[in-house]
Amino acid sequence: MPGNSQELVVRKIERGTVIDHIPVGQALNVIKILGVGGEKHTVAVVMNVASKKYGRKDIVKVEGKELSTVEVNRIALVAPEATINVIQDYKVVRKNRVKLPERIQGIVRCTNPSCITNKPREPVTPTFRVLSRSPLLLLCEYCGSRISQEDVVKQYAG
Amino acid sequence: MFKGRDVLSILDFSTSDLERLFRKASTIRPGNVLKGKILATAFFEPSTRTRLSFETAILKLGGSVIGVGGEEATSLAKGENLADTVRMLDAYADVIVIRHPLEGAAKLAAEVAEVPVINGGDGKQHHPTQAMVDLYTIRKEVGRIEGLRVAAVGDLRYGRAATSFLYGICKFGVEKLFLVSPSPLRPREEVLEFLKASGVEYELTSDLEKVMGEVEVLYITRIQKERFPDPSEFEKVRGSYRLTPELVEKMKEGAIILHPLPKVEEIDLRVDESRHARYFQQATYAVPVRMALLSLLLGGR
Numbered sequence: 001m002p003g004n005s006q007e008l009v010v011r012k013i014e015r016g017t018v019i020d021h022i023p024v025g026q027a028l029n030v031i032k033i034l035g036v037g038g039e040k041h042t043v044a045v046v047m048n049v050a051s052k053k054y055g056r057k058d059i060v061k062v063e064g065k066e067l068s069t070v071e072v073n074r075i076a077l078v079a080p081e082a083t084i085n086v087i088q089d090y091k092v093v094r095k096n097r098v099k100l101p102e103r104i105q106g107i108v109r110c111t112n113p114s115c116i117t118n119k120p121r122e123p124v125t126p127t128f129r130v131l132s133r134s135p136l137l138l139l140c141e142y143c144g145s146r147i148s149q150e151d152v153v154k155q156y157a158g
Numbered sequence: 159m160f161k162g163r164d165v166l167s168i169l170d171f172s173t174s175d176l177e178r179l180f181r182k183a184s185t186i187r188p189g190n191v192l193k194g195k196i197l198a199t200a201f202f203e204p205s206t207r208t209r210l211s212f213e214t215a216i217l218k219l220g221g222s223v224i225g226v227g228g229e230e231a232t233s234l235a236k237g238e239n240l241a242d243t244v245r246m247l248d249a250y251a252d253v254i255v256i257r258h259p260l261e262g263a264a265k266l267a268a269e270v271a272e273v274p275v276i277n278g279g280d281g282k283q284h285h286p287t288q289a290m291v292d293l294y295t296i297r298k299e300v301g302r303i304e305g306l307r308v309a310a311v312g313d314l315r316y317g318r319a320a321t322s323f324l325y326g327i328c329k330f331g332v333e334k335l336f337l338v339s340p341s342p343l344r345p346r347e348e349v350l351e352f353l354k355a356s357g358v359e360y361e362l363t364s365d366l367e368k369v370m371g372e373v374e375v376l377y378i379t380r381i382q383k384e385r386f387p388d389p390s391e392f393e394k395v396r397g398s399y400r401l402t403p404e405l406v407e408k409m410k411e412g413a414i415i416l417h418p419l420p421k422v423e424e425i426d427l428r429v430d431e432s433r434h435a436r437y438f439q440q441a442t443y444a445v446p447v448r449m450a451l452l453s454l455l456l457g458g459r
Contacts, residue, residue: 114281116262121239124266142262144283144348 010044016063018085018092019075023134024048027058029078029149033156034071036062054081074107076100077152080133104128104138111151115143160454164268165276168286168326176329180294182450183443190220195456198251199225200243200267201278202234202258207419208278208288211444212255215452218445224250244270252456256280259384274455282346282385285318288418289326291447292319295440296327296375299414303330309369311338311378312399312424314345316385319418321349323377328356335360336369340398342391343381366399370408376401376434377416378424402426409434416440 022030027045031037042063051057066086067075075082076098086094105127110117117126117140128138128147136149160175171179197216199209213223226243234243240263247254248271256267257278264277264284279285296303308327314320314337324335324345335358337345344362345353353360363369370376378401386392401415406429409415417425417437429435 112261114260116240116258116260116266116280119240119260122266123239123241123270124262139348140262142265143281144261146348146351 010046010059010061012090013044013061013063013087014090016061016065016087017067018087019060019062019079020057020083020085021051021054021081022058022060022079023054023081024056024058026078027060029153030058030060030075030082032153033074033078034062034067035156036065041065070107072096072098073100073104074156077104077108077136078149080136100130100133102130103141104130108138108147108152109155110140110143110145111147112140112143112145115140115145117142160451161457162274163455164264164274165286165451165455166264166268167277167284168289168322171286171290173329176290176293176326179290179447179450179454180297182454183294183446184298186446186449186453188218191453192216192456193220195219195221195253195452196251197221197223197452198247198254199223199278200247200254200256200258201225201227202256202263203279205257205278207441207444208257208285209255211441211448212276212278212452214445215448219449219453221252221452241266241270244275247271248273253452276451276455279318282316282318282382283321285322285418287448287451288319289322290451291440291444292323292377292416292418293326293330294447295416295436295443296414298443299436299439300374300412303327303332305331305333306375307334307336307373308332308375308377309336309338309373311366311369311376311401313343313379313381314339314349315343316382317379320377320379321345323418324349325352328353328358332358334358336373337362338364338366338369338399340364340395342395343398364398366401367405367408370405371410374410374413375416376409376413378421379418380420380422380424397423400424400426401429403428403432406432406434 044061046059048056080100082098084096085092106125110126117124127141131137131139138147201209244267253274255276255278256264261281261283264280268275277284383392414436415434
């Protein structure tokens with residue numbers, strides 16, 4: 001049963017990152033996108049707990065890892081409202097909201113094999129317009145293909 | 159405004175842009191307004207009408223042509239990328255027409271080049287100047303586009319001419335669109351989404367006979383064999399529709415048949431003689447429309 005206090009579910013981490021306000025069901029996708037599901041990182045996943053802001057939410061805690069800006073932007077692809085808390089000495093030293101921009105450049109590949117952005121050795125960066133944030137839907141500015149959240153998660157899962 | 163503009167998609171052109179182009183096309187005459195201007199053609203896929211009508215258009219206006227003919231004949235065969243090839247054409251010419259098998263190639267070319275880039279077809283995506291010719295043909299042969307009932311028949315999935323035609327004709331407030339194709343060749347999701355958003359009434363069907371008597375314009379296209387990811391998929395739909403004299407008999411008086419050409423099996427040769435057939439006329443209009451476009455882009459009068 002989900003508790004009211006998160007501390008009851010998972011202990012505090014000494015140093016690392018807490019990704020809060022993840023939509024329910026997206027925690028595992030956040031882990032895939034960050035590539036922290038392997039043996040290198042200690043990860044705590046809290047799923048479907050009560051949230052003052054959103055009703056229910058997921059939380060991911062990654063021990064010993066501070067996220068770069070690029071990684072934070074990636075999280076926005078599946079968790080557009082997430083909060084990133086950087087933890088040192090068991091305390092939050094920095095708090096950032098992720099932001100999914102209206103255009104996304106470089107962090108997602110187009111799924112259309114005959115899109116010019118998939119041609120090697122051309123000076124072109126995959127660029128997408130965000131049609132919908134939740135669930136994510138992207139439009140390739142080069143070939144017009146639509147990329148779903150599932151497509152995006154697959155790219156990071158490999 | 160047209161001057162200096164890239165022509166990548168018909169979606170980038172408003173109805174007033176297109177009206178201006180059509181007015182220019184109906185009055186333009188051969189002359190020397192583009193004397194000294196050089197058109198570069200970079201065709202990385204076969205073409206007859208698009209390349210030759212662009213060449214004819216610039217020559218009739220007093221300009222000249224340079225061309226890249228296929229990958230084998232150029233440094234692309236030596237491994238040069240598209241962007242570098244376009245950079246050179248940009249340095250040599252005043253306008254570039256590009257056709258390429260990959261979607262988005264023309265957009266990349268436009269980003270690299272300073273001079274205007276015209277998309278002569280990028281993969282299955284866009285063929286804006288064909289749509290301009292198609293709409294102009296309807297305007298000339300039927301007299302109006304607004305309020306018409308129109309059928310698009312054939313490969314609506316992989317056909318860039320068909321896709322650009324649908325995008326273009328939606329701008330003019332047609333009464334109804336019939337999208338006639340075997341189900342594997344229905345328009346792509348993004349095209350259907352566009353039609354929905356544009357508010358045009360449309361119907362998906364595979365029954366060509368049923369729509370013959372319904373429409374003022376029938377736009378038929380070839381199955382784009384070269385774009386099928388899997389050849390066995392092509393074999394499944396091959397010959398699935400064919401316009402015969404018997405079907406054409408059912409058309410309304412004054413209704414016209416268009417085809418962006420080349421045509422193969424989808425039109426019975428006897429249909430060429432029909433009073434409804436306008437596809438050769440359509441190919442003829444390609445010259446004045448492209449003359450008008452070049453003249454507007456390059457700022458000639």
